[in-house]
Amino acid sequence: MKSKKNVSKPMQTGGLMMSTEEYKGMARSAKEAIEQVVFANRILANEDVLDAFGHVSLRNPENSNTYFQSRSLSPQFVTRQDVLEIDLDGNVVTKTDKKPYGERIIHGAVLKARPDINAVFHGHPLPVIPFTVTNVPIRPIAHFGGMFYEGIPFYDDYDVSSGMLIATREEGDRVARALGSSRALLMRGHGCVVVGDSIQSMVMAAIRLRDNAQVQLWAMQIGQPKFLSYEEGRQARKIALESAVALGRAWEYWVARAKKAMPDIG
Numbered sequence: 001m002k003s004k005k006n007v008s009k010p011m012q013t014g015g016l017m018m019s020t021e022e023y024k025g026m027a028r029s030a031k032e033a034i035e036q037v038v039f040a041n042r043i044l045a046n047e048d049v050l051d052a053f054g055h056v057s058l059r060n061p062e063n064s065n066t067y068f069q070s071r072s073l074s075p076q077f078v079t080r081q082d083v084l085e086i087d088l089d090g091n092v093v094t095k096t097d098k099k100p101y102g103e104r105i106i107h108g109a110v111l112k113a114r115p116d117i118n119a120v121f122h123g124h125p126l127p128v129i130p131f132t133v134t135n136v137p138i139r140p141i142a143h144f145g146g147m148f149y150e151g152i153p154f155y156d157d158y159d160v161s162s163g164m165l166i167a168t169r170e171e172g173d174r175v176a177r178a179l180g181s182s183r184a185l186l187m188r189g190h191g192c193v194v195v196g197d198s199i200q201s202m203v204m205a206a207i208r209l210r211d212n213a214q215v216q217l218w219a220m221q222i223g224q225p226k227f228l229s230y231e232e233g234r235q236a237r238k239i240a241l242e243s244a245v246a247l248g249r250a251w252e253y254w255v256a257r258a259k260k261a262m263p264d265i266g
Ligand SMILES: [Zn+2]
Pocket: 054, 103, 122, 123, 124, 165, 190, 191
């Protein structure tokens, strides 16, 4: 795999001078990346996208062949001390006896297959599950779901002996292949994978996938929804994921809510 580093120069003063990487909040050091992993866990727990299960990861900006992820723990309890460094084959690099998540395999496989991606979410948000067990696809139904305009692929090739958990490198590779170049993947009767180039865009996409699924379920109960067109979705994605206003404002909002609900974050 080719080496990929996202280390960028410190932020210039004056918001208008910020580069794309800056306003996406790209982690510039391992320390920043660990901090972002803590916030992503707390935010996604606080927004009910993760519950006792599910996890996030962020590639190490100082070594593209490792990533940061919490030890096996409910996301709402994650602190800096719980974050482990793990290589793309799932080996824990941090000298510790703390136990990693079993399904960390998904994260390494996706980060290995997608050098364009630095952050990965895997979880089981309830409004998404009905779309994993029917032939009804999730389609962009509100502007915030536009980022899924290219469609969401599907995974249904489980090793039954693993209890529908992704626990082997072979199955991790199959999940990564099913994801392909997409932003998200649905997994039958299980949940989803969502990716981003930064932790902010991954958090945004994970929350918006759940929100779009919920709105779609509501709309389908009262009538025939009018979905976004391909072009509407494509344009809405640009605003949601490429503008400082959307990503920065959303991150600030979610961090503030998480801090209020969980004052121990600091
Ligand atoms: Zn899972």
